[in-house]
Amino acid sequence: MTRKKVRPPAERRSGCPIAGTLDLLGDKWTLLVVRDLLFYGKRRFNELQASPEGVPTNILTDRLRRLEEAGLVRRSRYQARPPRYEYLLTPMGSELISVLREIIAWGKRYLPGIGSPPPGAFLAPPRTS
Amino acid sequence: MTRKKVRPPAERRSGCPIAGTLDLLGDKWTLLVVRDLLFYGKRRFNELQASPEGVPTNILTDRLRRLEEAGLVRRSRYQARPPRYEYLLTPMGSELISVLREIIAWGKRYLPGIGSPPPGAFLAPPRTS
Numbered sequence: 001m002t003r004k005k006v007r008p009p010a011e012r013r014s015g016c017p018i019a020g021t022l023d024l025l026g027d028k029w030t031l032l033v034v035r036d037l038l039f040y041g042k043r044r045f046n047e048l049q050a051s052p053e054g055v056p057t058n059i060l061t062d063r064l065r066r067l068e069e070a071g072l073v074r075r076s077r078y079q080a081r082p083p084r085y086e087y088l089l090t091p092m093g094s095e096l097i098s099v100l101r102e103i104i105a106w107g108k109r110y111l112p113g114i115g116s117p118p119p120g121a122f123l124a125p126p127r128t129s
Numbered sequence: 130m131t132r133k134k135v136r137p138p139a140e141r142r143s144g145c146p147i148a149g150t151l152d153l154l155g156d157k158w159t160l161l162v163v164r165d166l167l168f169y170g171k172r173r174f175n176e177l178q179a180s181p182e183g184v185p186t187n188i189l190t191d192r193l194r195r196l197e198e199a200g201l202v203r204r205s206r207y208q209a210r211p212p213r214y215e216y217l218l219t220p221m222g223s224e225l226i227s228v229l230r231e232i233i234a235w236g237k238r239y240l241p242g243i244g245s246p247p248p249g250a251f252l253a254p255p256r257t258s
Contacts, residue, residue, distance in 0.1 A: 012242065013183070014180075016182070017236025018232050019161060022160060023157065026155065026158075027157075028151045028152065035145070035147050053145070095235060095238070102231050103228055107145075108146045114145075114149045
């Protein structure tokens with residue numbers, strides 16, 4: 001399987017840390033994958049796929065690959081035949097918890113119709129590889 | 130000019146505050162516009178357009194409109210003929226500072242080749258409408 005390379009630093013849009021972070025995480029899905037790994041204790045593709053937002057399979061595959069290539073997620077094979085993998089946050093990925101906490105606080109304060117996270121959240125401790 | 134409506138809460142992907150925030154801000158450009166309004170004291174379209182990331186004009190127009198419709202930005206006319214507008218963060222927009230600060234800290238720690246914000250940042254105090 002050919003894997004696309006992560007954009008090297010020289011190709012970043014600018015030296016700004018916000019722009020650099022958005023190069024990796026600036027879309028509607030990536031931080032939801034991080035959320036599920038961090039707060040819900042999910043590890044496997046089908047668990048991540050079952051989230052209420054209904055992430056399309058091809059997007060989930062792409063985002064997990066990009067997170068792995070960028071060093072936020074480590075992939076580990078848990079079954080040999082057929083090969084199956086689980087996904088674990090690295091410290092780099094886990095430390096997004098501070099960003100996610102501020103997003104949660106902002107969203108709960110300002111977005112109408114937004115309440116607390118769905119049931120099941122925060123029950124599992126954050127797992128890192 | 131016809132303006133698209135902001136997605137009402139009933140159409141959100143889920144009740145999760147992270148997903149709701151990403152519905153508004155989950156792309157590569159919107160938080161850079163907020164950054165420029167918040168940290169660089171920019172107010173006018175041509176100032177925002179001059180940022181180092183080179184935001185395309187149509188994207189900047191779209192993001193300012195969406196930020197205004199969502200209540201994060203207030204548009205104010207500063208010239209009548211031809212009409213020209215400046216853009217000011219509301220308290221809802223300004224309070225993204227906590228999210229941006231965590232993104233800056235994470236980006237500076239983990240992204241190779243990322244340093245401090247470009248010169249000029251943080252010189253202007255945050256402006257709110």
